Amino acid sequence: MSDKNTQPTFFSLGVAVEITHALFEMGITHTFAIQELTLPIALEGRDLIGQARTGMGKTYGFGVPLLDRVFDSADIEELDGTCRALVVVPTRELAVQVGDDLARAAKYTPIQVRTIYGGRPIEEQTQLLKSGADVVVGTPGRLLDLYHRNILALDRVAILVLDEADEMLDLGFFPDVEKLMSALTHEHQTMLFSATMPGAVLSLARTFLHQPVHIRAEQTDTSATHASTQQIVFASHRMDKPSCIARILQAKDRGRTIIFTRTKRSAAELAEDLAARGFSVGAVHGDLNQQAREASLEAFRAQAIDILVATDVAARGIDIDDVTHVINYQTPDDPMTYVHRIGRTGRAGHSGTAVTLVGYDELNKWKNIDDELELGIGEPPQWFSTSPELFAALNIPDDATDQVGSAKRVFGARISARSMGNRGSSRGQRSARSGRVGKAGRAQRSSGREQSSRSRHRSRPTQRFQD
Known part of the structure; x- marks a missing residue:
């Protein structure tokens, strides 16, 4: 254009x-x-x-x-x-x-x-x-x-x-x-x-x-994707993905960032994990009430937070021109979902970076996306959170670590009770790391006018040109 x-x-x-x-x-x-x-x-x-x-x-x-x-x-x-x-x-x-x-x-x-x-x-x-x-x-x-x-x-x-x-x-x-x-x-x-x-x-x-x-x-x-968007794709072990995300979020040129997950539970868990690592993060997914979702979106637009973790359906209305990074925490289910996700960056003439973490069980799914969209990326390299290739590809400082500050709370989110069941031992490990081990219940966070006012005789240029 x-x-x-x-x-x-x-x-x-x-x-x-x-x-x-x-x-x-x-x-x-x-x-x-x-x-x-x-x-x-x-x-x-x-x-x-x-x-x-x-x-x-x-x-x-x-x-x-x-x-x-x-x-x-x-x-x-x-x-x-x-x-x-x-x-x-x-x-x-x-x-x-x-x-x-x-x-x-x-x-x-x-x-x-x-x-x-x-x-x-x-x-x-x-x-x-x-x-x-x-x-x-x-x-x-x-x-x-x-x-x-x-x-x-x-x-x-x-x-x-x-x-x-x-x-x-x-x-x-x-x-x-x-x-x-x-x-x-x-x-x-x-x-x-x-x-x-x-x-x-x-x-x-x-x-x-x-x-x-x-x-x-x-x-x-x-092409279905923006030429102004750099696409970085690598294979990542499921257990190492949160650490990879933590390091990507420390990239030198990173601004507002959207992280997409496939499920509501993944969105809630990842948002909590990142907040425990010290990041300012909000969440938008179906287990949050509408007020909490709107609060997170508004905070993201106002730059009160710079990271938003979202599911696909909940994030359809995120229309912000200066999102610098989009991260696919899980590989999208189909090519069009991939296009919609990474289309949140590189908008309106801006450049952007789209990162996709492909799980080892998602390689066939990625191949389908790569083939149908004719991206030419091919089989993704295998990188870990400590791989020099990851640091180089995303301009991550050499001293980037898992933790960037003291633990925070996910912005504005009161997670529904049904989303809290069976979160697994990983949550306990995260809570221990952040010094916030407590009862399971602590996870639920409080998070006709007059027509005379309208004139049809106003100035106009001479050229006319379920939810």
Whole structure:
């Protein structure tokens, strides 16, 4: 992709000055490729399919034209606090991320953006919708529930967006998505965004979209992974993986880091292990309540912590441009999961490092990923936490050790009782090392607005361009 400063600006493509001003305050002026290509078509109200790799600006690719049209388009009814645009996303965390992004871009407009998802009291979200919701971002299950309760009205929705449609397919949300789309029997614009285009997504597009324009931000032979991401892969013994992680986290150029695990238990155990070694770490996985998950994500965004241990589903909404390292503590189950994981680094023009620790029982799984994505990495070398090759590959200081400071607590996490069973002797060994041996119970840690405020006669550049 070319340097972003050679790309056209949002203003030059005809976006309302109220929106471009808000973007400017966030340091956003020039478009990325997917935004440049989708904006003129989306602003005309046409159906489209936008395809680009994760981290390449898809959110504002649909979000900016959506806000612009809701704010001032002749074919969309005046705002009255009922939904004019609906954005459907696969996970709670992604709903929060997209909702926040749209709300910031709508700062100087009267548009009210509401975020709806499971894990929060439905009464609270009912009141939120009743207080006024021009743009609603949400997960399929909760949106469908509110629709069936006659709380979320869809009869005046002018724009529908499906974000990360391929992930909704993977997570089994498509039946709910189809029900939501079927509820929109009136004429409306539909935009579907996806990193990949599996058969079910194409079938959905053929069924519900009207003559959509298919836009790809890359050439058809573009690699599924970012060229700006260095990929380091090595075989690691299961018992040595925590020590390897501890040393990788001491790399000289490391900033914010996301560590992916396959299971909730692995995420909880690894987060506890790293905290016991003195690292500032938070966790995001399904055994944490929504409040704890959101607290960890917010602390990570605010750099109160610089390490986040997460499972795949829980981490779908982590959209932070300057993550320097992604670490696969366990080899992903399939190639697309690998792409999504390492796509959390090397985003928006930044460089990044992706490290994958392949267990000896995961070698066949890695071979499948390497072959299908045509990475050309081949059989990974066998390294240990003390291997000079590991230190050299990741710029780790020679004096890096297992412990970096006094033991800490995992940020904000109260781990559910069911996740605490049968943790094994390794936890006792870690507690002994950190001087925190105690009763098993100690492991459970407390961790309608007025329409006169909206004018359609505002300045505009002359060029129009279940969860």
